[in-house]
Amino acid sequence: MFDIFGIPSQALFGQLLIGLINGSFYALLSLGLAVIFGMLNVINFTHGAQYMMGAFAAYLLLQYLGLNYWEALVIVPLLVGASGILVERLFLQYVRKLDHVYGLILTFGLALVIEGLFRNYFGSSGEPYQVPDALQGGHNLGFMFLPNYRAWVIGFSLVVCLVTWFAIERTRFGSYLRAATENPTLVRAFGINVPRMVTLTYGFGVGLAALAGVMAAPIYNVSPQMGSEVIIVVFAVVVIGGMGSILGAIVTGFGLGIIEGLTKVFFPEASSTVIFVVMAIVLLIRPAGLFGRLG
Amino acid sequence: MAETPALLTVNELQAWYGESHVLHGVTFEVRAGEVVTLLGRNGVGKTTTLKSIMGIVEQRTGSVRFGGRELIRSPSDAIARAGIAICPEERGIFSSLDVRENLLLPPQVRAGGLDLDRIFALFPNLHERLSSQGTKLSGGEQQMLAIARILRTGARLLLLDEPTEGLAPVIVQQIGRTIGALKEQGFTILLVEQNFQFAATIADRYYVIEHGRVVDQLSNTELKSNMNKLHDYLGV
Numbered sequence: 001m002f003d004i005f006g007i008p009s010q011a012l013f014g015q016l017l018i019g020l021i022n023g024s025f026y027a028l029l030s031l032g033l034a035v036i037f038g039m040l041n042v043i044n045f046t047h048g049a050q051y052m053m054g055a056f057a058a059y060l061l062l063q064y065l066g067l068n069y070w071e072a073l074v075i076v077p078l079l080v081g082a083s084g085i086l087v088e089r090l091f092l093q094y095v096r097k098l099d100h101v102y103g104l105i106l107t108f109g110l111a112l113v114i115e116g117l118f119r120n121y122f123g124s125s126g127e128p129y130q131v132p133d134a135l136q137g138g139h140n141l142g143f144m145f146l147p148n149y150r151a152w153v154i155g156f157s158l159v160v161c162l163v164t165w166f167a168i169e170r171t172r173f174g175s176y177l178r179a180a181t182e183n184p185t186l187v188r189a190f191g192i193n194v195p196r197m198v199t200l201t202y203g204f205g206v207g208l209a210a211l212a213g214v215m216a217a218p219i220y221n222v223s224p225q226m227g228s229e230v231i232i233v234v235f236a237v238v239v240i241g242g243m244g245s246i247l248g249a250i251v252t253g254f255g256l257g258i259i260e261g262l263t264k265v266f267f268p269e270a271s272s273t274v275i276f277v278v279m280a281i282v283l284l285i286r287p288a289g290l291f292g293r294l295g
Numbered sequence: 296m297a298e299t300p301a302l303l304t305v306n307e308l309q310a311w312y313g314e315s316h317v318l319h320g321v322t323f324e325v326r327a328g329e330v331v332t333l334l335g336r337n338g339v340g341k342t343t344t345l346k347s348i349m350g351i352v353e354q355r356t357g358s359v360r361f362g363g364r365e366l367i368r369s370p371s372d373a374i375a376r377a378g379i380a381i382c383p384e385e386r387g388i389f390s391s392l393d394v395r396e397n398l399l400l401p402p403q404v405r406a407g408g409l410d411l412d413r414i415f416a417l418f419p420n421l422h423e424r425l426s427s428q429g430t431k432l433s434g435g436e437q438q439m440l441a442i443a444r445i446l447r448t449g450a451r452l453l454l455l456d457e458p459t460e461g462l463a464p465v466i467v468q469q470i471g472r473t474i475g476a477l478k479e480q481g482f483t484i485l486l487v488e489q490n491f492q493f494a495a496t497i498a499d500r501y502y503v504i505e506h507g508r509v510v511d512q513l514s515n516t517e518l519k520s521n522m523n524k525l526h527d528y529l530g531v
Contacts, residue, residue: 172399175392175396175399175400176400178389178391178392179389179391179392179396179400181391182389182390182391183387183389185351185371186351186383186387187400188370188371188372188375189349189350189351189371189372189374189375189381190372190375190380190400190401190402190445190448191372191375191376191401191402191404191448192372192401192402193372194372
């Protein structure tokens with residue numbers, strides 16, 4: 001083993017890995033938030049609860065239907081995404097044209113209700129979820145040990161982020177989405193069913209959160225409060241990256257995960273606050289966020 | 296002209312922005328193949344008339360019949376699919392889309408739209424700037440893009456809201472020639488114009504709007520003998 005700035009390489013790379021893992025979840029979650037905010041103008045505080053629902057759905061599908069991790073990875077985003085579509089039709093469509101505060105309070109209340117229901121049924125101690133067989137074990141890279149499942153989480157979330165970015169920035173459907181984010185009235189007057197696009201976008205963003213939840217289940221415990229623990233950091237990530245910026249959400253998510261991991265090595269006392277310090281600095285220098293545009 | 300059936304019949308159209316009652320019963324018609332211009336001072340309801348036909352202003356009553364179909368209760372996406380397209384006053388070019396994406400944004404609603412080759416023949420500038428950001432174009436180019444993108448869709452009736460506003464005379468002439476060419480290709484055009492000199496070069500008929508109502512109509516041949524009356528209406 002060797003040292004870097006007096007830190008053993010094992011510790012440094014170990015924390016970097018944890019940072020990248022956390023960053024993967026920050027990126028997936030803030031990406032969904034950014035897409036939803038761009039299209040619906042709603043700050044989706046239910047996002048953490050929907051991430052938690054994804055983890056629980058994977059756990060329940062395994063317990064009661066015997067569906068494994070890979071099946072859950074496909075089914076859960078669809079199921080939880082469908083619940084998001086229901087939420088949009090029942091509630092959000094009525095508040096999204098009002099001031100942000102209405103959507104914020106509605107989704108925050110909804111998050112409390114969902115979390116409360118899950119705590120009532122499952123308690124708050126949390127349930128374990130096994131790493132799938134194909135991803136047990138790991139590899140010794142020489143300078144550190146890399147568990148297979150963690151490598152998969154980082155790689156797969158990168159792929160999901162890049163595919164989402166490509167779909168929004170480089171495809172025809174994505175151009176509808178970007179245009180409707182700028183001027184929904186005119187896009188609708190061109191013959192595009194914007195209300196349906198809004199509903200599907202919310203379903204997609206919620207599905208992304210649920211996908212992150214499934215991926216998180218084997219790493220963190222499946223517990224009712226797992227969403228509220230991560231969501232505050234994710235909102236800081238979104239603010240730093242710039243509300244509504246797709247690329248900003250991805251880059252900032254991974255970047256801040258790494259910064260958080262490095263802080264744990266070099267100045268552990270600050271590791272839980274470093275993201276908020278970065279947020280305060282960014283807000284002072286660039287109020288629209290690193291990748292955002294004001295107005 | 297009189298034997299051609301009306302493509303668009305607007306009857307007693309009223310419209311509101313929230314509490315504010317803007318149109319008080321607009322009645323007129325546009326026949327297939329015509330270029331009709333709505334004239335009037337600022338704020339009399341010309342733009343609101345176009346937006347109400349298109350369904351962008353949702354609080355509206357009366358009747359808007361297009362090709363025999365009643366559209367007054369339809370949402371704007373359904374109206375677009377019926378074959379009406381709008382080029383808004385503010386042009387509505389999307390900054391997050393490049394020129395090509397802006398051009399291809401409105402979906403085809405029926406057969407018979409212009410293909411890209413014919414569009415580039417009308418607007419050669421656009422062809423050279425396809426990968427520029429939409430809002431990086433000059434004002435004249437943005438106006439051409441705003442017109443060009445609704446020609447592909449197969450819409451038969453084009454609503455053009457002040458297409459010459461704020462543009463240099465040479466660009467205004469080019470847009471005038473374009474509208475003439477579109478008329479020859481069979482498009483029906485409903486135009487809102489402040490620039491009466493410009494409208495006089497391309498329109499078949501005129502409706503004068505005051506206080507949210509149509510108060511007069513003229514054909515192109517009646518124009519010269521009614522100049523004084525028109526100057527009164529328009530306050531020029």
